[in-house]
Amino acid sequence: MKTKWPIQLLVYAIIALGALSFLFPFVYMILTSFIKGAYSLPRPKEVFSVVPDLYNYKLVWSKNNFARYFLNSSVVTLVAMTGSLFLGCLTAYGFARFTFPGKEFLFRTFLLTMMIPGVINIIPQFLIVKSLGLVDTYGGLWLIYIGGGVVGSAFFLRGFFQSIPKEYEESVLIDGGGNWRIFWNIYLPQSMPAIATLAIFSFQGTWEEYFTALVIIKDEAMRTLPIALLMFNDKYATNYSWIFAASIIALLPTVLLYILFQKRFVQSGFNEGGVKG
Amino acid sequence: MPRGRLIALICMLFLAAGCGGQSIISDESSVARLNQNEKVEIEFWHTYSDEETRILEDQILPAFEKAHPDIRVRPVRQYNNAELKYTLISKASANRSPDVVRMDIAWVSEFAQSGLLLPLSDNDDFDDVTKSLQSNTGSAGYFAGAHYSLPVNMNTKVAIFSRELLEKSGLSKPPAAFQEVIELARKEGYKIGMSGLEAWKSLPYVYALGGRMTDEAYTRATGYLNGEGTVKAVELLLSLYKERLIDGAVINGGADLWEDVKTGKLLVMDDGPWFYSVFQGEELERAVRSTVAVPFFPAFGPASILGGEDLVIPRGSKYPKQAWAFMKWMIGKDAQVAMSRTGLIPTNVEAKEMKARGESFIPPFTEALEHTFLRPPVKEWSAMDKIYTGYMTQIFQGKLSAKDGLTKAAAEIDLLLAG
Known part of the structure; x- marks a missing residue:
């Protein structure tokens, strides 16, 4: 009707x-x-x-080390995003396709860590990073960002991986491929929509992250973008047009990533038709 | 690759990591060495703006390091918020502080009275050094017979009138007393731009109308904050608020007071020198042309609230001697003149006078700075401000009468001061 x-x-x-x-x-x-x-x-x-x-855009780009911090954030975010996605995919693959003792217990423990608010973790995380001698290095930041990201990615991708028909794997095995080949040539391409969605979450989460960066990074030259944004907030007289111009520049990479990946967002029926009958 | 060889390779990689030559000393710069170079590095935390930082790093520090070849200064710019305060408190408590900090004058008492700062008056030349500074600015850092801070720049708020509305009322200059301003506002229906109820925003109005927060020794609020003068002052402000001559933004914020006073929608508002100094060129001219600034009405004693930043040496500074040398440099005439180009008002009297001659909008501020009042320089100031603001808000919301609200606030503040 x-x-x-x-x-x-x-x-x-x-x-x-x-x-x-x-x-x-x-x-x-x-x-x-x-x-x-x-x-x-x-x-x-x-x-x-x-x-x-x-x-205003030209002005803020040259103010408060904004360009420098933009570059710093780009390096930090790209490495953290790639690292957490790659390790997250491997972990999810392990949990989805292999059987080993204590698998479910380990996975639930993984999930448990997701329930703890990040702020509570900051002291033990800092102590670990400090004992590894990684305070004031991007290595320390990456360790926390990638370590924190792997859990979420693994949780998100595990279900996705489990929905991929086993028959695909068998076809690789028949052709003489191993587990790596199955992961690289079957699971990753088949899960692209999920990985693209995760990439955006991971990018956004790291790009906008303020608190951990503030705690781990001490050197002024190594600070990241959220700290630069804060510097525009003056003690006596804040110029809101600068804050907004700087925020929009900071927002652009995320928006661009959305536009680039929007066609690849989680879709259903991606792997339909790969198996006969 | 056979599995055994792979495991051996991984083990070798792990062992090789041990050859990385990592030092077990976490801060090598603080360890004494044989034949050590005498040069020491002091860390300076500040909250200067972008332009001010540029002058600090490009002019002041190179000049200082040239004059003191044995000292290097590592400036670290910080964002000014409560987090910085807590970071500084925890660093000073753990004896891991930077060597010099430029902090808000309102924080100095809390730090000094908590034993987190080193006394500066122990330096032999302290009296000589402070002679060059404006005398009333140093009182925030005075505690138990010692001075703990060196004022490096100062500010206050003045009354900024709309030139257009004054001329419309046939006045060539602003009224001399706040009572007259109120009469004018009532007669013509002009608005008064009070920006908020926090102590920094509302105390100049309360003091200008005869109110007080504590006794002169800052030991008691009862009898002062709820004294007749303060109650009358707050009741008058409240009645103006009810008559809509003070905007509702005083509770909720959000008014564009700067633009309103320039365009003649407000008779008067209060603000610091940044009202003018953040603008350049035509915008600055417009601000100067459309307003008239005068010190807050001193009919009942000083009504100009003292603000600014002080230099301090936190407990745990590794090089207090070198830090003191740097602080002296920062309040020297050359450094003060250089920094004043950004809009900061120097505490060095000579530099201040030069600044007042150079910028047309500065004289009302320097005049007001001659007679200022201090937010009570006590350890509990932050908590006091919270209590005061909380009760003032309840009074303006109509939940409490001025007398009741201020009496309750005074009682709570007395408990703090007694503790």
Whole structure:
């Protein structure tokens, strides 16, 4: 039965209103970033009459070591994301396809660590990193980011891996391939949608991470982007247009990653048709 | 590869890691060595802004290191928030502090009275050094017969009037007393831009109307915070709030007071020198052109609240002697003049006068800084501010009368001060 047009109109109106209400703060933020010298949050009249230019963006890029911290964050995030995804995939593969004593117990222990808020872990984590001599190094940060990321990735991917038909593996075994070949040529390509989704979570989680970075990194030159953003918040007079311009620059990599990966997000039916009958 | 060889290879890799030559000494710079170079490095934590940091690193530090070839300064810029305060407290408690810290004047008493700072007045030349500074700025760091801080820059808030509204009312300059300002606001329906109820934001108004927070020795609030003068002052502010002559933003925040006073929507507001100094060129001219700044009305004694930053040597500093040499450099005329170009007001009198001559908007601030009052320089100040703000909010929300709210606040503050 065809939906009557007034109802359709109403539904679309509600959807459009919902979308607008989500978009509005973001648009407001972008427009505010074009205002010159907004030392208190500007009024709508000012915001909507602004002429967009990149003046504030150029300015913040050269302020507060922003460019340097952007680069630092890029290095930290890319290594942490790659590391936690790779190790997460391997761990998930192990839990999904192998049987070994204490497997379920170990997996549940893994899950248990996910329930503990990160802030509680910070002291033991710091002590471990310190005893390894990794305080004030990216090595220390990567250890925590990758170590923390593996658990979540393994949990997320295990179910995904288990849904891949065993027959694929058998076909590799018949052709003389081993476990690595199965992992690399079957599991990874088949799980691309899940891995792409995880990549975004992992990227975002590390890119925006503030607290651990603040605790582990002492050297000013090695600080990451969230700390640079904080520096724009002046003690006496905060220029909100700079904060918003800097936040938007900081947001760009995540948005770009979304756009790049959006077609690969978790889809169903990805591996259908690979097995006969 | 056979499994045995693989295991052997992995074992070798692990053992090879032991050859990495990692030192068992965690901080090698602090270990004395034979034939050691005499150069020492001091760590300086500060919260200077981007522009101020540039002047510090490009001008002041190279000049200092040239004059003191045996000292190197490692500046570390920090973000100013409560986290920094707790980090400094824990570092000083564990004797692992930086050598010099530039901190908010409001934190100094808490640090000094908790035994976390080294006394500066133990240095023989302390009196000579402080002679060059504005005399009323050093009192925040005075405790039990010793001085613990060196003021490096100072500020205060002044009353900033809308030139347009003053001219409209036929006035060539702002009224001399706050009572007259209120009369003018009531007569013409002009608004007063009080920005909040925290001590830093509301005490200048309360003091200008005859209120007080504690006795002069900062030992008692009862009889002062709930004294007749303060109750009357708060009741007057409250009635202005009810008449909508003080904006609702005083409780909720969110008003654009800067723009409102420039465009003639507000008669008067309060702020520090950054009201002007963050702008350049046409925007600065506009701010100067559209406003008239005067010190907060001193009819009942000083009503200008003292703010700024002090230099301190935390407990645990490894090189207090070198730290002291650096601090003296920072309050010297050259360093102070260099830093004042960013908008900071020097504590060095000579540099301050040069600054006042150079910038048209500075004189009201330097004039106000001659007669300031201090937020009570006691260890419990942060807790006191919280109590005061909490009860002031309840009073403005209509939950408590001014008399009751201030009496309760005074009783709680007395308990703190007695402890």
